[in-house]
Amino acid sequence: MASPSSTPRIVELAAQISSSVTDLQERLSAQGIPSPSFAEDNPKDFPEDLNSLRDALLDATAELHELLLDPLQLLYKFASIPNMVGIDATTRYNIAGMVPHGGQISFAEISERSGLDKGLVRRLLRHAMSMRIFQEPEPEMVAHTKISSFLSIPYINAWASFEARDTWPAATRVVDSIEKWPGSEEPNQTGFSLANNTDKPVFEFVGAHPERMMRFGSAMKAVDHVPGHAPELISKDYDWASIGNASIVHVGGGRGQIALELAKNFENVKLTVQDMAMMVEGAESDVPDQLKGRVEFMKHEIFDTQTLEADVYFFRMVFRNWCDKYALQILKAQIPALRPGAKILIQDACMPEPDSVPLWRERVQRSVDVALKCYSNGRNRYLDEWKALLAAADERFRLNQVFLPKNSLLSILEIHWVEL
Incomplete structure (x- = not known):
């Protein structure tokens, strides 16, 4: 973007970088934190209170670097x-x-x-x-x-291996899948489908191949390192205390890691984790004695009609895996159990408009969005798309507010069920 002043952009960036690096180093030194380096023992996580300064530096250094590359080299870098x-x-x-x-x-x-x-x-x-x-x-x-x-770290190695051996080949076929199945919303008509010559959805296909399933299962823990994705942050991402003595159904809650975190921090809630049989089988044995009776598990397929009445229905990184056709089915499946005042909480990405967040974070979110297309024809949604999805499901779904925790790539949409 051209600068409105007469100062060349590369000079502006150099000055900004110099000033910001000085500020950053002073603040790191004041906290007794080593200066960033590639040394093996250098801290791998950045102090949260310095994230805004880091965001500005990352964007400025990237822009300077990319300005100095010719077009071919810049394309080569991104390829x-x-x-x-x-x-x-x-x-x-x-x-x-x-x-x-x-x-x-x-x-x-x-x-x-x-x-x-x-x-x-x-x-x-x-x-x-x-x-x-x-x-x-x-x-x-x-x-x-x-x-x-x-x-x-074994699970990080598994994640990088999954990206290389499973995501990479599938990503090269995304545009082929768009050409082959124009406008498709089906989870078995994707780049992954073409790369693996299968008509099975990704989870069904991977589940039938033990080695790949183990790689995928181990790799999922790496997601905890993505900004805002760590389970221990869930208690801070929303005002759970405000819901009082509530019953919560975590739909698609896996082995209950999030439910256990919430139960540990909020004694007034009781949680039921719903997921497919292979996920919840034996999970109750991992519930600590002090949380027994407050965290329970139930076999439940995500498209099945909801049978439990509760105060809150929580979905964490579920809707991103599905296009609107199937996301609507998930929402409508909850309706039979909903009573006036019930809440649906959706923790997922709310896509940023251009220039509204640091560019390096935006790049991560847009890369994840393309990967979702690659795997299942799912997608991350903009706010207007979330509103349209809720309206299409039922006019009694009312978006009350959207929470965007600081430094997180995930938002929480609070939706109320209202009687007309």
Whole structure:
């Protein structure tokens, strides 16, 4: 975007970056926090109270970097096709797990342990090093950076592997699926369907392949690292105390991690977790003694008619997986159990309008949105799309307010059921 002043944009950005970095470093030093680096032991999470300053710096440095690239190099950067090769090899052979923390290992030893040719190991890892994954502290030796150290965590390795082996091939077929099935809202007419030559929806297909299901299941914990997604934040994202002595049904609540977090922090609520049989089977054994009787589990398919009367029906990252055709079915399925004053809480993305949030965060949200299209023809929705969805389901669904917790990519939509 051109600057309205006569000062060249790159000069403006340089000044902004210089001033902001000085401010950032002073505030880090005052808190006794090390300056950001790629060192293996450098903190992997950023202090929340400095997020606004970090947001501004990330956007400014990205803009300066991208202004200085010619169009072909900028397109190449965003295409990043070869980058997935190095990430895929790193995760598939668990190379991050071979590198000792605080030490180093040779290309030759990695070759021996992985079964890969030494020259190929060097080729792949030096490519990864160009992305700050690993470092070469001395010739032919490999050591961790904080990024490769992060990849050595099993569930993070599983997530990166799932992205490389499952998401990446499917993403390359999204436009093919649009051409093949114009306007389709079906979960089995997607890029994933084409990449895997299947007519099964993604969860049904993955569930029939144990290795992929294990990879997917392990990878889901990585979502906790996405801004605002960690389960322990749920108690702060909404004024749960305001609902009083309430019964809550968590529809699609999995093994109850969120329900347990809420029950632990709010003694006046009782929760029933609903999900498919394979998810809730045996889950009650994980409920701590002090929460027994306040967190229960019930087999319930998400499109089935709701049979439990409750004060609140909570959906967390459910509707994003479905296009409007199926999202309407989920909403309408709740109606038979709703009574005046009941609330539906939907924790999901409310897509930002352009320039309304830091660009780096916007890029994350738009990437997730495309991935949802890739997998199930689901999508993240704008506020006007949420309103249209509720109106199409039933005029008695009234959007009361939208909560957007600070630094979170998830909103909470509070919907009231009103009698006309």
